[in-house]
Amino acid sequence: MGNIKKLAGQTIWYGLPTIAQRMLGFILQLFLTSVFLTEKFGIITQVYAFIPFMNVLFTYGIETSYFRFAQNTEKERLYNTLSISLIVSSIILSSLLILGAAPVAAMLDLPGRADLIVMASGILFFDTLIVMPFAKLRQEGRPRKYALVKILTITTQILLTAFFLSLCPRLKAEGYSWMGWYNPDAGVEYYMLSNLLASFLGVVYISKEFFSFRWLFDKPLWKEVIRYSLPLIIVGLGGMVNEMLSRLIFPKVYPFPKEITDSQLGIFGANYKLAVLITVFIQAFRMGAEPFFFNQSRNEDARHTYARVMKFFVMLLGAVFLVVSLFLDFWILLITQGPDKRYAEGMHIVPVLAMATVFLGIYYNLTIWYKLTNRNMTGAWITLAGAVITIGLNIWWIPQFSYTGSSWATFCCYSFMMAVSYLLGQKYYPVPYDVKRILFYLGLAALIYAGHAWLRSMHPGFWTMQLTGLLGIGMYMAVILYLERAEVVRLLGRKAAG
Structure with a gap:
């Protein structure tokens, strides 16, 4: 039980910046939906569906490999080798992306917007530079520094976004001569510039850890790590296909004019992000769980520990699913603060995506089997099969059901x-x-949501729905506390009564 307590404690620490990052990001999204029409948000959705794909290529599974090889390799030699590898490869990849910015923009149905791809390459470059410093913090069990840097970075991005998209237009309108550089029509560009500057400052914030490596490269070790990592690239790309490709396929197969397509894509992208709370918890858990699972693998009771972790994990995922799904009227109120009320049209997809994200979280928890048994290629085949399902169903269902089919x-x-x-x-x-x-x-959790959805179909009123939502979560937690009372008592470190 002590191991699970340790994991819970680290998950909380990793969760703090993740929750802060996602919540601040959610606030940023609300700000963007109040500034941009759905068409503009559709452009942001396309670019930010492309970046995660490239991030997989830029990082090529190095984090997981670092945790795996840190168990039986001199850590300093491993850290130096992988840091050099990432620095060199990120320089090469970002240079290639900048040189090919125009055709990449055209491929994304953004002709003439090579500037957005250039900024995306800068974001990818700086985000890749901090991968190894963050991995080192996680492997050494130093979540507080991790939390501080993450929170500083997202806070910086929000402040810069508010500066470019809120303060600057006001100063420009008031006629300040020194604001001649500002272009009020370049909203998307300024949002990405804010991200680029924040990513650069993220490197500055973690500069002590970043510059701690030495220029000592172990080629045989690097080759061994890369052999382990290569299937993880397929896993990562397949994962991005499953998570992001729907937003890249959408404009290719939706049989309506570009203006309508961009609007529908904007609605889809905004509502997709409302599964944010579940993603927050999963991401926080993964930050602590991956090094934890590798470290536990040498213990005799490791498999029983993994089983108990999974049960606690699903219990909490069910609760977070209900938080997301039982308060749709509240989310509608938040997402429609701006002039464009069309974002509310897609709210019905949120519970579907929320439960899908729960399944994804369980899948991430299960993947430890192929990482520990060096069967990464099997994991790659699973992900590729999922990608085939994603592509096939999106091509089939988007023309008929729009973003609902994609969900x-x-x-x-x-x-x-x-x-x-x-x-x-x-x-x-x-x-x-x-x-x-x-x-x-x-x-x-699904049954409680279904009952609440039935009640919502009768239009009982805003506050009635919020109160019944709280009641539904209370019922779920009461059942868990009753059935798992012995486990909860053990987790709290007390002797079970009776």
Whole structure:
């Protein structure tokens, strides 16, 4: 139980910056939806669906490999080698991206917007430079410094965005001569510039750790790490296909004029981000869990620890799913603060995407089996199969059902990946997961949401829906506390009564 407490403590620390980053990012999204029409938000959605794909290529699974090889390799030699590798490769990749900015922009249906791709390459470059310093902090169990830098970076981006998109237009309108450089029509460009400057300052904030490496490169070690990492590139790209490709496919297959397509894409992108709370928890958990799982792998009771972690993880995911899904009227109120009220049209996809994200979180938890058994290529095949499902269903359903079809495609993909990973994991690295209890908690959360959705269809009023939402979460937590009372008592470090 002490190990689970340690993981919980680290998850909280990693969760603080992740929650702060996502919440501040959510506030930033509300600000953007109040500034941009859905068409402009559609452009942002396209560019920021492209960046994660490139991020996989820029980082090529180095974080996971670092945690894996740190178990049996001199850490300083490993850190030096991987840091040099990332610095050199990121310089090469960003240079190539800048040189090919025009055709890349055209490929993304953004002709003439090579400037956005150039800024995206800068964001990718600076974000890649801090990968190894952050991995080192995680591996050494130093989440506080990690939290500080993450919060500083996102805060910087929000302040810069507010400066460029809120303060500067006012100063320009008031006729200040020194504001002649500002172009009020360049909203998307200024948003990306804010991101670029914040990413650069992120390197500055963690400069002590960044400059701690030495220019000592171990070529044989690097080759060994790369052999382990290469399948993780496929896993990462497949993951990005499943998460982001729907927004890149959308303008290619949606059979309506560009203005309508951009608007629908903007609505889709804005509502997709409302699954933010679940993503926050999953990301926070992954930050602490990946090094934790590798460190635990040498213990005799490791598999029982993994099983108990999964149960606690699903219990909390169910609660977060309800937080996201039972307060849709509240989210509508927030997302429609600006002049464009069309964002509310897509609110019905939020619960679908939220449950899909729960499945994705479970899948991430399950992936430890192929990372520990060096079967990364099997994980790559699972992800590629999910990508085929994502692509096929999006091409089939988007022309018929718009972003609703794309949301259900995401749901089907993550359901498949979760199920297949579990079945293969039980074959190659069996873990005694409490499947019945896990399915019960997921079913309970879904049942509570279904009852609340039925009540919502009767239009009982805003505050009635908020109160019944709180009641639904209370019911869920009461059932968990009753069924898991012994586990909760153990986790709190007390002797169970009776």
